[in-house]
Structure formats: C-alpha cells, structure tokens
Amino acid sequence: xxxxxxxxxxxxxxxxxxxxxxxxxxxxxxxxxxxxxxxxxxxxxxxxxxxxxxxxxxxxxxxxxxxxxxxxxxxxxxxxxxxxxxxxxxxxxxxxxxxxxxxxxxxxxxxxxxxxxxxxxxxxxxxxxxxxxxxxxxxxxxxxxxxxxxxxxxxxxxxxxxxxxxxxxxxxxxxxxxxxxxxxxxxxxxxxxxxxxxxxxxxxxxxxxxxxxxxxxxxxxxxxxxxxxxxxxxxxxxxxxxxxxxxxxxxxxxxxxxxxxxxxxxxxxxxxxxxxxxxxx
Amino acid sequence: xxxxxxxxxxxxxxxxxxxxxxxxxxxxxxxxxxxxxxxxxxxxxxxxxxxxxxxxxxxxxxxxxxxxxxxxxxxxxxxxxxxxxxxxxxxxxxxxxxxxxxxxxxxxxxxxxxxxxxxxxxxxxxxxxxxxxxxxxxxxxxxxxxxxxxxxxxxxxxxxxxxxxxxxxxxxxxxxxxxxxxxxxxxxxxxxxxxxxxxxxxxxxxxxxxxxxxxxxxxxxxxxxxxxxxxxxxxxxxxxxxxxxxxxxxxxxxxxxxxxxxxxxxxxxxxxxxxxxxxxxxxxxxxxxxxxxxxxxxxxxxxxxxxxxxxxxxxxxxxxx
Numbered sequence: 122x123x124x125x126x127x128x129x130x131x132x133x134x135x136x137x138x139x140x141x142x143x144x145x146x147x148x149x150x151x152x153x154x155x156x157x158x159x160x161x162x163x164x165x166x167x168x169x170x171x172x173x174x175x176x177x178x179x180x181x182x183x184x185x186x187x188x189x190x191x192x193x194x195x196x197x198x199x200x201x202x203x204x205x206x207x208x209x210x211x212x213x214x215x216x217x218x219x220x221x222x223x224x225x226x227x228x229x230x231x232x233x234x235x236x237x238x239x240x241x242x243x244x245x246x247x248x249x250x251x252x253x254x255x256x257x258x259x260x261x262x263x264x265x266x267x268x269x270x271x272x273x274x275x276x277x278x279x280x281x282x283x284x285x286x287x288x289x290x291x292x293x294x295x296x297x298x299x300x301x302x303x304x305x306x307x308x309x310x311x312x313x314x315x316x317x318x319x320x321x322x323x324x325x326x327x328x329x330x331x332x333x334x335x336x337x338x339x340x341x342x343x344x345x346x347x348x349x350x351x352x353x354x355x356x357x358x359x360x361x362x363x364x365x366x367x368x369x370x371x372x373x374x375x376x377x378x379x380x381x382x383x384x385x386x387x388x389x390x391x392x393x394x395x396x397x398x399x400x401x402x
Numbered sequence: 403x404x405x406x407x408x409x410x411x412x413x414x415x416x417x418x419x420x421x422x423x424x425x426x427x428x429x430x431x432x433x434x435x436x437x438x439x440x441x442x443x444x445x446x447x448x449x450x451x452x453x454x455x456x457x458x459x460x461x462x463x464x465x466x467x468x469x470x471x472x473x474x475x476x477x478x479x480x481x482x483x484x485x486x487x488x489x490x491x492x493x494x495x496x497x498x499x500x501x502x503x504x505x506x507x508x509x510x511x512x513x514x515x516x517x518x519x520x521x522x523x524x525x526x527x528x529x530x531x532x533x534x535x536x537x538x539x540x541x542x543x544x545x546x547x548x549x550x551x552x553x554x555x556x557x558x559x560x561x562x563x564x565x566x567x568x569x570x571x572x573x574x575x576x577x578x579x580x581x582x583x584x585x586x587x588x589x590x591x592x593x594x595x596x597x598x599x600x601x602x603x604x605x606x607x608x609x610x611x612x613x614x615x616x617x618x619x620x621x622x623x624x625x626x627x628x629x630x631x632x633x634x635x636x637x638x639x640x641x642x643x644x645x646x647x648x649x650x651x652x653x654x655x656x657x658x659x660x661x662x663x664x665x666x667x668x669x670x671x672x673x674x675x676x677x678x679x680x681x682x683x684x685x686x687x688x689x690x691x692x693x694x695x696x697x698x699x700x701x702x703x704x705x706x707x708x709x710x711x712x713x714x715x716x717x718x719x720x721x722x723x
Contacts, residue, residue: 190478194476194477236504237505238505238506244476245472245473245476245501245505245507246500246501246504246505247500248500249496249500251465252469252496252497252500252501254469255465255466255467255468255469255470255472255473255497255501256469256470256472256473256476256501257473258466258469258470258473259469259470259471259472259473259474259475259476259477259481260473260474260476260477261473262458262470262473262474262477263473263474263476263477263478263479264477266434266455266456266474266477266479267477267478267479269477269478273473285465286465286466286469286497289460289461289463289465289466290466290469290470292461292463293460293461293463293466293470296461
C-alpha cells in the first residue's frame with residue numbers, strides 16, 4: 122500500500138499521473154471495504170477514474186475553502202459509492218487521509234452515504250436514487266441567475282436512470298439552457314440485482330438524451346485519455362457523458378459480474394485484488 | 403380580548419404571502435420563486451411580471467421542483483418553492499426529507515391550498531396528511547398561520563430564518579385575528595382569549611372557528627382559553643403544559659387528519675408532561691366526501707356550535723378524571 126503524499130498541481134496532471142492516483146484510490150477503497158466488511162465495491166471501482174479526473178484535474182476547488190462560492194460543484198447522485206468519494210476527498214485534502222479508517226464505525230461522519238453538513242466537499246445529501254440531478258439542475262440554474270462562473274457536474278448510475286425524477290430534471294435542464302451542467306452516467310451495465318438489460322433497459326442512452334435536447338459524448342469511462350477531454354468539453358446545451366465503465370474495474374474477478382455490487386471480498390480474494398491493483402503503482 | 407375579531411372581512415392568505423414576497427424580493431435580489439406550473443394558484447403573477455427571470459417554473463414536476471430548490475440554495479439564492487400542498491409534500495416527500503431537511507438547505511417550502519381548500523376536487527387534492535409527514539422530519543419547522551396578518555409575519559420570519567421551513571397556507575377566506583404589526587416567533591403560541599374552563603387550541607383556518615366557539619361557550623358562562631398555535635414543530639410546550647394545568651382540558655381542531663397533526667403533537671406533550679382530558683377534532687381518518695372546505699369542516703364536527711358542544715362534553719370529563 123502506497124501512503125505517499127502527493128504534491129498536487131492539478132493543471133499539469135496528465136492521464137498517466139491521474140491513472141496512478143486512481144489506482145491508489147482503488148487500493149484504499151478496497152482495503153476499507155475489506156476492513157469495514159461493507160461497501161459498494163463494484164460501483165466504486167467503475168466510478169473512481171472519473172472521480173479522480175474531476176478532483177485532480179477538472180474541478181476548480183479549494184480544499185481549504187470547501188464553501189467558496191466560486192467552486193465548481195460535483196454531486197455524487199449514486200451516493201452508495203460514498204467510500205470512493207471519501208477516499209478521493211481525503212487524497213485531495215478535504216478530510217484527513219487517516220479518517221478513512223473510521224468508515225461506517227459508530228459516530229464516524231463517513232457513513233454509507235455522503236452528508237454535506239458533516240463532510241467538507243460534499244454538496245448535498247444523496248442516498249435515495251434520482252435526487253442528485255434535480256439538485257444539480259438547481260445549482261446550474263443558480264449560476265445562470267447570479268452570473269457565477271462555476272460549472273456543475275453530477276454523476277448518476279445507469280440503473281439510477283430508471284428513477285423518473287431524473288427525466289424531469291433532464292427536461293428542465295434543456296428548457297433552462299444549462300450549458301454549465303455536465304451529467305456523467307456511470308454506465309457499468311449492472312444494478313443491484315441484475316444487469317440493466319435484464320431489469321429495465323434504458324440503454325442506449327445517447328439517443329434519449331439527444332432527444333431531450335442535450336449534447337452527448339460517449340466515452341470509455343475507465344480511460345483517462347477519454348475522460349478528461351469529455352469533462353472539459355463545453356457547448357451551448359447541457360452535456361451528458363455516457364461513460365462506458367466496468368463494474369469492479371481493475372480487479373479481474375470482480376469485473377462485469379452482478380455479484381460484486383456490494384459483496385465484500387474474503388481474505389484470499391482480497392490478497393489477489395491487492396496484488397492486481399498494486400501491480401501498476 | 404373577546405373583541406379580537408376586529409373585522410369580519412375575509413382574507414385569502416395567499417395575498418398576504420405574495421405581498422410580502424414581492425416586498426422582500428424588491429429588497430433582496432437573491433429571492434427566487436420556484437413553482438410547478440402553479441403561477442396562478444400560487445398567485446405568483448405579480449412576482450413573475452416584476453422579475454420574470456427569478457420565477458423558476460419547472461413545469462409539472464414536483465420532485466424536480468424540490469431538488470432544484472435545494473440546488474438554487476446551494477448556489478447562494480433564497481428559494482421560495484411554491485405548490486399545492488398536496489403535491490408539494492406528497493409527491494416529493496423524499497426530496498423534502500433528503501434534499502431539504504437532511505441537507506439543511508435554506509429553502510422555504512410554501513404549501514398552497516392546504517387542508518381541504520380544494521374541497522370539491524376530492525381527496526386526491528386534499529392535503530390533510532402534510533402535518534403528519536413533515537413534522538417528523540428533523541430540521542424542518544412546520545408553520546400554519548391563522549390569518550393574513552400572521553401569514554405576512556411568518557413569511558417575513560421565514561425569509562430571515564437560516565434553514566428550511568414548511569409554511570402551510572390556505573386559500574379559504576379567514577378573518578384577521580392577530581393585531582396589526584404582529585411578529586411571528588417560531589415555537590410560540592398566541593393567547594387570543596383567556597379562560598379557565600377549557601383550552602381551545604388550533605391553527606390555520608380553525609383558529610377563528612375556535613374564537614366563535616369560545617363566544618358560544620361564554621354565552622353559557624363557560625370561559626375558554628383560546629390558543630393559536632401556528633408552529634406545529636417546534637411546538638410551544640410551555641403553552642401546552644400551562645393550558646393543561648390552568649384549564650384542565652384541551653380541545654384541538656385542525657384542517658388535517660386527526661392522526662399525526664397538531665392535536666397529536668399537542669397530545670405527545672400533554673401525555674408526558676401534564677395529562678388531562680383531551681379531544682382532537684379533525685378529519686376522522688377517512689377520505690372526505692364531496693363538498694367545499696367550509697362544508698367539510700362543518701361535516702366533521704368543526705362548526706363553532708359543534709366545537710362548543712365538544713368542549714362541554716370534554717369539560718364534563720374533567721370531573722370524572
């Protein structure tokens with residue numbers, strides 16, 4: 122386990138640097154799930170590359186001023202992968218890195234879903250699905266009304282798009298002309314109980330978002346070379362990034378199986394996973 | 403204090419709400435109104451014509467409306483989210499819980515046409531559950547003013563209160579009861595009339611009916627205390643306990659189900675702090691039949707005469723207690 126402290130210079134963060142940070146975040150996430158005996162490791166692994174790109178390159182944020190009005194907003198609508206956000210926030214300096222070991226422990230401020238009144242860097246409380254996008258629409262609309270220059274990002278799960286509130290928000294974002302809003306759909310193709318296609322298959326997403334008046338970019342959501350330019354892209358309509366990801370990305374036996382939505386690795390599996398993630402550090 | 407009903411003129415409290423909202427809106431450009439295609443029913447036409455860009459109409463989409471309100475507050479604005487109380491609270495209860503109350507977002511939720519204001523439209527449009535499902539949420543004051551004066555005062559208070567608020571308004575005409583210049587204080591009841599035989603406790607459209615019931619009782623030599631209790635959460639525990647101790651019986655009435663509303667909130671403290679005979683008047687746990695709000699309130703035993711009768715029955719229980 123690498124516990125090295127990074128000297129951040131986000132502007133110069135290149136895909137290779139970001140990849141390295143993402144692997145460290147994955148490793149800390151895995152270790153924490155193993156030690157806590159709980160988490161949502163599959164969806165955490167699928168989302169970590171995007172979280173890394175956001176927090177270490179794209180977002181204009183100041184960890185020592187988490188409420189700076191000019192900060193870019195990021196809303197983790199798939200709040201059940203809170204641990205991935207906590208590890209990212211810790212690595213970025215919002216909370217102490219050693220606090221991660223309190224995850225899910227009694228009175229820890231790091232519970233299973235992020236709390237904006239306790240954890241600096243969290244913008245709104247999420248957990249029930251279909252909440253983050255409407256709130257992000259409000260954030261982006263506020264910037265339009267006040268003239269603020271911040272950009273709002275929100276990440277949902279692909280299964281989460283089954284919540285109707287998302288489609289209310291998608292329609293209103295287009296109606297309001299929110300070119301300062303980016304929705305990232307973490308399209309890992311699995312939800313809690315089964316694959317998306319065997320449950321309520323909303324895929325393919327691009328045509329649906331386009332029909333609602335959004336710009337759409339499809340990327341490999343586990344490739345920094347594709348993630349960074351997509352997040353930095355600006356247009357004159359709200360922007361949806363359909364990020365094709367792998368649930369459990371980076372850990373061979375977890376990838377693309379529904380089992381690893383919230384399963385916890387046993388000691389043997391943990392050893393294999395640590396070895397795989399450590400390989401490229 | 404018997405002459406507190408100074409004018410029989412009836413007021414639609416929505417008018418007081420928008421008058422204050424527009425006055426505050428002229429002073430504070432951060433105030434925005436958010437609605438669900440309810441510009442007319444929320445009486446936001448004036449606000450819209452003055453500041454069209456500050457009227458955020460999300461269309462018929464209440465879950466999005468409440469979430470957008472939370473996001474606008476995050477972006478530094480002061481949103482007043484307005485919609486028919488039945489849809490605002492029922493359709494988006496989880497958004498109110500997670501995005502507003504739990505996130506402690508500085509959003510003012512304005513439930514219009516609450517209770518059975520849409521009487522004839524039927525139970526889908528009645529909002530007689532909203533006290534129950536909002537007052538259990540931490541961080542969220544629940545307030546139901548009794549007249550246009552208290553409505554104006556409560557809106558003024560809500561705008562300066564740093565945190566979420568649920569303000570429950572009606573469109574049913576009510577006379578002014580509180581004195582001009584009244585200031586709203588969260589968690590404080592207003593003594594409208596004093597007496598020692600029984601306490602009549604209400605809010606919203608029921609307070610003036612309680613005053614009329616007290617007049618009927620006085621004609622029979624029974625002096626009732628009347629408390630107006632707009633603040634359902636937090637409740638004025640001191641006023642409730644004093645009412646129990648001083649008068650020995652408490653009768654509540656509300657334009658809400660008898661389950662989980664103002665009467666329940668009062669009973670929770672009466673039971674633990676000062677047990678006395680109590681009666682809760684309201685909609686008796688059923689879907690209401692067709693009729694206007696005024697008709698239905700009478701139908702469910704909340705005409706002034708019926709309230710007075712219930713008070714006499716309750717007073718008789720004191721001697722047996």
